[in-house]
Amino acid sequence: MDLTPKFHNQYEEFRVLDAHTEGEPARIILSGLPMVEGTTMMEKKQFFMEHCDYIRTSLYFEPRGHKDMLCVALVEPVHDAADFGVLFLESGGVVNMCGHGAIATAVAVVEAGLGERTEPVTHVCFDAPAGMISINVNIRNGKAVSADLENVPTFSYREGLSTVVEGYGTIQYDLEFSGSFCALVDADQFGMKLDGKNILSM
Structure with a gap:
């Protein structure tokens, strides 16, 4: 009996990684996103809100998510110094910055092998709508054990x-x-x- 799904190409597929920061959930979208256009991260945020918001509502709300979680979309950065661009997706839309989301994403990309891992500290830099976010992921015996975040100026x-x-x-x-x-x-x-x-x- 051939049980191969016949509807495969009719649907969009997203690869996500569910993580948390001390219990604060973060769903990181690793692949499946269309090209998010923009020469600045604020432009990318606006483009996502205008053209990709169905992705936020599909992955954030029930039955796949819930109102108390966060989604993080990995996109192309706009600065050479950044490793990734990040957009933080919440119940009301796309926000400029999220501390627990940035920490969860930094640890997740290191653990998933999406960048170079160095011990005792692996540095990860994100381009976000709020600005550049710098995170040091502390590595012990090859595993991420904690992270330190340097936010944009307050x-x-x-x-x-x-x-x-x-x-x-x-x-x-x-x-x-x-x-x-x-x-x-x-x-x-x-x-x-x-x-x-x-x-x-x-």
């Missing part, structure tokens, strides 16, 4: 801003950049302490 963009949050009124915050923009808020404004008991409220 800076305070605006301080003393405010917004209205439903149920809490006017909230003061500072706008910071550390690969992506984020708001730093004093938890006292929400009447809570930062501890494990309030994890669901946070």
